Amino acid sequence: MIKHFLEQLxxxxxxxxxxxHHSRINQSLHFVSAVSFMIAYVMMVFDPxxxxxxxxxxxMTSRQAGHFFFEPRGYDHVNQATHExxxxxKVGYNLQRKVVLMSIWAAAPVVLYLQPxxxxxxxxxTSAMDFARETAKLWLVIGxxxxxxxxxxxxxIRDVETGLVWMTKILTDPFNDFMLYRKAPIALLRGELIDPGLDLMGEGLEEQHA
Structure with a gap:
């Protein structure tokens, strides 16, 4: 059972x-997100x-900016799939669902400002510090x-295992993304805008099916 769970993960x-995650900019932003999320995990012990x-x-802002602004939305020739x-x-939050989530996040401090x-x-x-901490409470609940x-x-809509696997993936993404995308900023500085490894993977799949 555990082996199957890990395989699904x-x-x-x-x-x-x-x-x-084709874009090197998106990957680099995910690396930034991973590092800051790990810091946030540590801070959860001291000050949630x-x-x-x-x-x-x-x-979250760096992570989602990568998806919204830098990830290609054209036809994916590597995976032979349209953006739609x-x-x-997508198992988790696709762009449409992310818009809803991020809108709720952005609206929270506005509502709190209007309704103290x-x-x-x-x-x-009663102060800027109070406002910041109350906003943080709302964001913690939203998260x-x-x-x-x-x-x-x-x-x-799927099954219990899929949900639990996805939750595990989300909670451990910072550690996985750190290892997966730690070289992305260097590759980006070399001028790589798209991960060539994905293209090589796609070519390998095409050869297997040829």
């Missing part, structure tokens, strides 16, 4: 890499609110909620 990680601020302001198909089959008690759910903030929502959603 490996497959989800590989599919995520080969479908959605600071951890939430790091996680959202640095880790890749969005449809968040409709009576929180004590009113945990987003993870649990998609995990449980996958229980119903």
């Amino acid at each position: 490996r497959i989800q990680r590989w599919d995520d890499h080969r479908y959605y 609110l600071i951890s939430a601020l790091i996680g959202w302001l640095v880790s 198909h890749k969005e449809e089959i 008690t968040l409709f009576g759910l929180l004590p009113p903030w 945990i909620g987003g993870l649990l929502f998609r995990t449980i959603h996958l229980f119903f």
Whole structure:
């Protein structure tokens, strides 16, 4: 059972890499995200609110910027798939779902500013520091909620194992991305905009099917 779980985790990680991380800029931003997420994990022990601020302001923004602005959206010749198909089959948050999640994240401090008690759910903030910490609380809830929502959603539209594997993947992505994309910034400085390794992988697959 554990062996099968780990195999499914490996497959989800590989599919995520080969479908959605062609751009060296995206990979480099994921490296930045991975480092900051690991710092956020450490800070979770000492100050969860600071951890939430790091996680959202640095880790998530750099991570999602790579997907939204730098990842190619044309036909994927390596995997022989359209952008629309890749969005449809994505296990986790595709771009459309990410827009919803990031919109909720961005709206949270605006709502808190207009409603200092968040409709009576929180004590009113009275200073900039209070506002920052109350915002961090909301972002922490949004982060945990987003993870649990998609995990449980996958229980119903796929199966329980897929949901648990995806949740495990998300929680361990910083460590995996650090190892996977640690050389991406150097490759980017050499002028590589697209990971050539994926093209080589695609050529190998074509030869196997020839």
